[in-house]
Amino acid sequence: GESVGLHLPTLSVQEGDNSIINCAYSNSASDYFIWYKQESGKGPQFIIDIRSNMDKRQGQRVTVLLNKTVKHLSLQIAATQPGDSAVYFCAALKGGSYIPTFGRGTSLIVHP
Amino acid sequence: DAGVIQSPRHEVTEMGQEVTLRCKPISGHDYLFWYRQTMMRGLELLIYFNNNVPIDDSGMPEDRFSAKMPNASFSTLKIQPSEPRDSAVYFCASSRMRSDLGIQYFGAGTRLSVL
Numbered sequence: 502g503e504s505v506g507l508h509l510p511t512l513s514v515q516e517g518d519n520s521i522i523n524c525a526y527s528n529s530a531s532d533y534f535i536w537y538k539q540e541s542g543k544g545p546q547f548i549i550d551i552r553s554n555m556d557k558r559q560g561q562r563v564t565v566l567l568n569k570t571v572k573h574l575s576l577q578i579a580a581t582q583p584g585d586s587a588v589y590f591c592a593a594l595k596g597g598s599y600i601p602t603f604g605r606g607t608s609l610i611v612h613p
Numbered sequence: 614d615a616g617v618i619q620s621p622r623h624e625v626t627e628m629g630q631e632v633t634l635r636c637k638p639i640s641g642h643d644y645l646f647w648y649r650q651t652m653m654r655g656l657e658l659l660i661y662f663n664n665n666v667p668i669d670d671s672g673m674p675e676d677r678f679s680a681k682m683p684n685a686s687f688s689t690l691k692i693q694p695s696e697p698r699d700s701a702v703y704f705c706a707s708s709r710m711r712s713d714l715g716i717q718y719f720g721a722g723t724r725l726s727v728l
Contacts, residue, residue, distance in 0.1 A: 535715050544617070544704050544719025545656070590656065594715050600669070601715055603656040 513610045520578040522607045524591035529572060531593040535601060536565060536576045539588045548576070548589075578609075586611045617720035619705050625726045631693040634723045636705030637686055644708040646717060647680055647690050651701045662688065695727045 514520050526534070532553040537545035551558045551565045551574070558565050564577040578585055588608050592601035618637040626632055638645045646661040660670040665682045673680070677696070682688040692699055702724050706717040 533715050542721070544706070544722050545717075546719070547716050550715060592715070600658065600661070601717070605655045 510605070511608045511610065513612065514581050516581060516583060516611055516613050518581055520576075520581045520585070520609060520611075522576045522578075522589050522591075522609065524574050524576075524604055526572050526574070526591075526593040528593065528595055529569075530595040531572075533594040534565070534567060534574050535592045535594070536563075537590045537592065537603075539590065539606070541587075545590060581609075581611050583611045583613055585609060617705055617707050617718055619703075619720035619723050621723060622721065623724045623726075625728065626695055627728050628696055629694045630727075631691065632695045632699075632725060632727075634690040634692075634703050634705075634725070636688045636690070636720060638688070638705070638707030639718055640686070642707035642709050642718070643685070644710075644717075645682060645688050646706040646708070647688070648704040648706065648719075649701045650704060650722070656704075659690070692725075695725075697727045700725055700727050 512522060535550045536548040538548050539545040549560045549563050549565050551567050553569060556567055562579045565574060567574045574591060576589060586609055588606040590606045591604045594601050617639055620635045624632060643664050644661060647659040648656050649659055650656045657672055659672045660680045661668055662682045665685060678692055680690045702722045704719050704722045706719045708717045
């Protein structure tokens with residue numbers, strides 16, 4: 502089955518710094534990837550997605566990079582703010598399944 | 614739209630009691646998912662529905678768990694009898710169409726404590 506993991510359970514950064522959250526996946530058939538943000542007491546919220554035909558996708562202050570060769574993706578948050586403090590999940594999907602497999606999550610702590 | 618609505622937000626019950634969790638998906642969404650989240654196991658998919666029909670319930674832990682979707686705007690997840698190991702946060706999520714299944718919209722969750 503799909504295995505999706507995160508390299509660090511907790512990431513602490515200073516306000517204004519850039520944050521990088523990493524994620525590895527195991528199934529080379531995965532072709533669609535999503536990042537979710539979960540704030541305390543809330544459900545996960547969609548942040549950004551990327552398909553396997555892309556290496557990079559940018560949103561507002563966030564960028565997702567995909568390296569299919571090593572089955573790795575990352576979420577970069579520019580100028581991290583206290584409101585970015587949350588648990589971030591990556592999820593991988595493979596064509597035909599359309600059911601995401603969620604990673605365990607990385608807790609991002611932003612210090613003012 | 615108010616988003617996915619779950620009730621109750623918190624539930625405390627005693628072992629052996631029946632627990633019913635409720636979910637109202639976003640109007641127009643034709644997929645509905647039930648998840649369980651714990652520190653040990655992370656976010657686990659329990660079951661999902663398409664057009665009110667259960668498609669995959671392989672994640673349901675055991676027969677004590679059951680889920681229904683009597684109409685497009687309502688679903689329940691029932692645990693009978695409940696056990697302490699069922700304590701977790703249960704999320705409901707909905708999605709719009711097959712090609713968009715990866716983008717799910719989650720409710721705020723129900724925190725269940727079984728004593």
